[in-house]
Amino acid sequence: MSMNNIPQSTTLSNTTAGTSCFDANHIDVTTIEDLEQVGSDKWTRYPGCIGAFIAEMDYGLAPCVAEAIEEATERGALGYIPDPWKKEVARSCAAWQRRYGWEVDPTCIRPVPDVLEAFEVFLREIVRAGNSIVVPTPAYMPFLSVPRLYGVEVLEIPMLCAGAGESSGRNDEWLFDFDAIEQAFANGCHAFVLCNPHNPIGKVLTREEMLRLSDLAAKYDVRIFSDEIHAPFVYQGHTHVPFASINRQTAMQAFTSTSASKSFNIPGTKCAQVILTNPDDLELWMRNAEWSEHQTATIGAIATTAAYDGGAAWFEGVMAYIERNIALVNEQMRTRFAKVRYVEPQGTYIAWLDFSPLGIGDPANYFFKKANVALTDGRECGEVGRGCVRMNFAMPYPLLEECFDRMAAALEADGLL
Template identity: 45%
Template sequence: MTRASAFDAVTVDTLRERGSLKWTLYGDDSLGAFVAEMDFGTAPPVLEALHAAVDAVDFGYLPPRAAAGLAAACAGWQRDHYGWAVDPDRVRPLADVLNGFEIAVRHFSRPGSPVILPTPAYMPFLSLPAALDRTVIEVPMARDNGRHVLDLDAIDAAFAAGGHLLVLCNPHNPLGRVHTAEELTALSEVVARHGGRVFADEIHAPLTYPGHRHIPYASLSPTTAGHTVTATSASKAWNLPGLKCAQLIISNDADAATVERLGPYTFNGAASLGVAANTAAYTAGGPWLAEVVAYLDGNRRALADLLAEHLPEVRWTAPEGTYLAWLDLRPLGLGDHPARVLRERSGIALVDGPDCGAPGLGHARLNFATPRPILRRIVAGIAEAARRGPA
C-alpha cells in the first residue's frame, strides 16, 4: 500500500477515536476542518523518538543537552532547506509560537506601542495583544493580479501612527501566500525607515508547493536580521501541536544580549517529549514530509475541482503554502459569520472568517489536510447546507 492510499484509508471513525480537539469539540456528527492540524499521523522517525523517550521514562525537566540537540537540528534544517546560516546558540526552545509572540511584544517592542497586524490573520494575534496591554492596528491585505499582497502604504501609515512591532506570518495563515524575496525586501525598507521591529511567524515554512520557496525574512539582509525575531516549529509540518515545542531564533547581537539578560525562565515551556519529536522531525523526517506535501498538493487540486463542481460561486485562490484555504462565501448568502451557519446546518466545522479580522466578514478558513474522501464529504456538505438558502 502506498503512503498516499494509506492517507486515503484513514476514516472519520478512526479520527474520532484518536480524540483530538479537531474531531471531538463539536460532537460525533461533525466534520472537523477548523483547527490547524493534519489527519495523517506523523513521521516514523518521530514515533521512534517518542517511543524511545517513553521507554527511557524521559519525563523530567528539559536538560541542556536536549535543548542543544534541538537547536542544532533546527539550525540544520534552516541551513539545508532555506540557505539560512543560523547559530545554534541563538535558537531557544519555547512552548509554542504564541509564547514567542508574547516575548517579542514584551521585550522587543516599544512599551505600550500598538501591534501592526496584516489581516486576515491567525486568530490569537488579534486577541492576545489585549492581554499584554497592547492594541492592534489591523492592516487589511491588498490584492494584486488576483493575489493577496502586503499593503506597504498602509503598513507605513501604521508605523507612522505609533505601531512598532509588525507581525509577519509567512507562509501566511490563513491566506496561504508564500512571499517572494522582492515582496519581503520592499517590506523591510518600510520597517527600517521607521526603526520598527518584525515578529516573523514561520511555523508553516516546510509546507510550500511546487513553484514557491520559503525565504526566512531574517535571512534577507543584515537589515532584516537586525530587526527580526523569528518563531518556528516542526508542529505544523509533522503534526505535533499537542507536544508543545517551538523555537525562537535570534538573528542579531543586540537581541542576543537581551535574551541573556532575560534569563532561562523566559524560555521555560518546551516539553521534553516535544523537543524529542521536533529534533527527530528536523533530522530524519524529511522523506515523510515530502510525501505529505505531495498528498496535500493533490488535495489542493482536488479542492479546486470540488469547489468548481459543487460551489462554483465560492471565490478563492489556491494557497501557495500551508494546508489552509481561505474561502469567500459571500455569494452563498450565509451572512457575515458563515462558519457558524454551516456548523449549525451541517455539522461541518470551519474557522469563522471574522475571527481572523475585519476582512474576514463572509469568509471562512478550511483545513484540507484530511483524507481525500473526507474532503469530498466536507465540500458536499457545505454545498448541501448552502442550498437551504440565505441565513
C-alpha cells in the same frame, strides 16, 4: 554533559531517514470514527462534524518521531529539559533551515514551548505595553487577541487582493497594502507581524516583497515578528525565504519563531524555537525569557530533533498528499463553488473562503448547523473576515470530498448554488 549523553537511538543514524513511511493508502481509508478515537481536539470538540477548523493534520506521526517518543518514554526521559536537548533542538533546527538556503548559527536558536509563547515574549519585551503592532488581515486569530493581553494595540491592515472585482477571483493575488503600512509606521507603530507562509490566506511572500517591507521598517525603526511555522508547506512555483536570512538589515529586524509542530503534527509536545539573529535580542532572551525555555517539554525536544533529523522523507509524502487535496479544493472552487470568492493558496494547508457573494453573513455557523462541518469563523481573523471561513484541508482525501459534498448539499437545499 556532552552530546554523548543523548542516546544514539534518537539520533539520525537509527531513524527511518530515507524511507518515506507515509502511507497514503492507509490515510485514504481513515474514517471519522478512527479520527475520533485518536481523540484530538479537531475531531472531538464537535462530535459528528467534520473537523476543519484547527490547524492539525490527520496523517499520524512520522515513524522516526513515534520511535523517538516511545524510546524516551521507555527510558523515563521526561524530566525538565536539560541543556544537551536544548542544543540538539538548535542544531537540528539549524540543519533544517538549510532547506531554505539559510546557514544559521545554532547558538542563536533557543527552545520555547510554542510559537505563541515566542510572540508573547516579543510583545512583552520588545513591543512593550502602551505601543501598537501592525497585523495584516485576515490573520491567524491569536495575533489579534494576544497583544491586547500585553497592553499592545492592534492595527489591522487588510491585505489587498489584486484583480478583485470578479466574483471568482481565481487568478487574484494577495498583496500587502504598503501605503497603509507606511502610514501606520509613520504614525509611530514600531512592530509588525509577518506570517509567512500566511495563515489563513496561504500567501508565500517573495524576497522582493520582504525587502520592501524591510526598507520601510528600517525607515521607521520597526521590529518584525516573523512566524515561519508553515515554512515547509510551499507549493510548486513558490519558495520559502526566511525573512532574517535575506541580509543584515532583515536579520537585525527579525524576531523569528518556527517549529516542527505543523509539519510533523506534534503541537501538543510543546517545543518550538526562536531564532534570534539580532544579538541584543539573544542577550535580552537569556536575561528575561529563560523561564519560557524552561517550560519547553523534553519530550517535545526529542520529538522535534527526530523530526528535523529524520523526517524529511515522511514530510515529502505529506506534501504529495496535500498537493492532491489542494488540487481538489481548487477544482471544487472552480466548479461547484464558483460563486465563492477564493484565491488559490501558495502554501500552508489552509484555505480562505469568502461566502459573502452568496449572501451568507455567518458561514461558519451556517455550515456547522446545516452541513456538520466545523470551520473557523472568518471574523476571528479580523474585521475583513465577515462572510468568510478558514478551512483546514489536511484531512483524508475522501473526507475532504465528503466535506465539500456536505457543504454543497446545504447550499443547494437553500437554493444558493
